[in-house]
Amino acid sequence: MKTSHRNSILFVALILLLAALFVFSGVKILESVLPGREIVATDPQRVKTIIREGKEYFPRQDLTTIMLLGTDGTGELTASNSYNNKASADLVALMIFDESAKEFRVLNLNRDTMMDIPVLGINGKQAGTVYAQLAVSHNYGSGLGDSCENTRKAVSDFLYGLPIDYYFAMNVDGIGILNDGVGGVEVTVEEDFSQVAPELKQGQTMVLTGEQAYAFLRSRMNVGSQLNTSRMARHKQYLEAFVGAFRNALTEDASFFTTLWGELSSRAVTDCNPMVMNQLSTQYKDYTFMGCISPEGENRLGQEFYEFYPDEEALDALILELFYQEKN
Template identity: 35%
Template sequence: MNKRKKIIAIMIVIAVVLLVGLFGYGIWKKYAAKETAKENTEEYEDESYITYKGKRYEYNYHLKNMLFIGVDKSQEMTETEVGQGGQADTLILLSMDRENKTTTLLQIPRDAMTDIDIYDMNGEYLSTERGQISLQYAYGDGKKKSCRMMMTSVSELLYEIPIDSYLALGVDGIADITNLMGGVTLTVPEDYTDIDPAFKAGETIVLAGEQAEKYVRYRDVNVSGSNTQRMERQAQFMEALARQMQGKDTGWYRQLLEGAKEYITMDLSVDEMERMKSYEMKETIEKVPGEVKQGEEHDEFIVDNEKLRDLVIKLFYKPVE
């Protein structure tokens, strides 16, 4: 079992690796609101087929897609007013191919610039504006509505590929889960002593509680591009967590999820998650292409729409001979 396959086990715990929603449609529609070059003509023949760069493709109906949302909220996940539910600090799309029994991870930067639907305190729609994709979560109720809104925003960013289900984890859930596990052991790959004195390069440490949260969550908002380094730490943490979860049964997962249930919102059952264990994780973790630029107030990840179209075709479509 390779390292990426191990990620599946971990994602099951902190809110990860499973996708089992009802998947019954797949389409590629032209997303007119997106600022994207028009040189490459795309013909939308029906709900299943497209012609892109002179080649014909069909949506891969064997896929089921689940969105993992790491929520930047240090309280229990409860329904709340608009603006009080936190933001989507981590976004990972898990795409499971039922035919090949493989799972692909696609990371979406929290700072990716896209269209955000704005709502007032009563939940009434006001306007659509350009903003970081992470903000869309805050315009919901902090639970199911926020998750559904994030599913829509990510789907639209990815040219409306269907997303079937979601799993959201509040930041405090990281501390609870690592405490329940007795800590997560890993070797610090580079010097992170600016985050915590214990995070020395080459040191093998046991992360639990607030220290684990720090390792996964911290970034210096005053340093442009700091989210990229944080995403790398998150991937390393998940791999380390996976190594400690091998051979665990459904009852163990249930107990772990029960211990952190106040910080989790999902539309999946534990049994559905359990069925994911037979899938092999692909070694390459895909990332939405683009570059970080300094905005007026915060970092802005500017998506390379042409490269993103190519990536979406590669991951979610198959050529028609």
């Protein structure tokens, strides 16, 4: 009888274990496909409180961040034939969705920002770091997800270990697809494009076609100061206008982004599945857009290339303002 009783207990325990395993598997699957996950700090070193002037700040848990990458490659995205690739990250921005205030902003990082970049070796493992411009972080790896992850790590480390929820990377071919997909984007041309794209008349406000958007966003040689900082000002203007155009397109057609993704997918790589992308765009489409910001700093000409050094105090204040809250 005793043995029988013990066996019954063991049996019930086994049933409960199987039930728990079933539920746990379901949770893991849901975590992978649903947006707005809790930011879980698996490494205490990466997400920690900060003390400034006697006040304690801890990372906000009500933010979702999406890293946008614009790479300078063209054509369909395929893995390179080596452990490196030729596509640098020309645009690196974070879309920061504040789920409490129902607003979002874009943090645009200068591609020439000097920081410790992870180096990916032959087998994709990190083999130390190199102190270089942010743009080259994407050159490590095959040019696909691994390169995006490398840039994500560089940006995350730069921002005090900020967890970045998703990334979305696109090459320059995507500019025209996105621009035309939303019906064109209206900008005011503030610089002289006469030597590069004469149809972009200085001082004129116009709705850009895909080709014009490409010239507007990419050109540096013979435009303005020829510096990346002036190009970033155009990125900011374009992004702010694009958000409005994107929203309008989404309002007219709820499945607009899914359709657009169909055209864009061969030029883009992301760690969101289409269902998540659709849910994100629906969830955040009514958030108030608070504009684009960039860290202050100094642009210096290095031995060969420009190097951007952010003002450390200003960067620290910006990180606290965007990603932390004061402990009460």
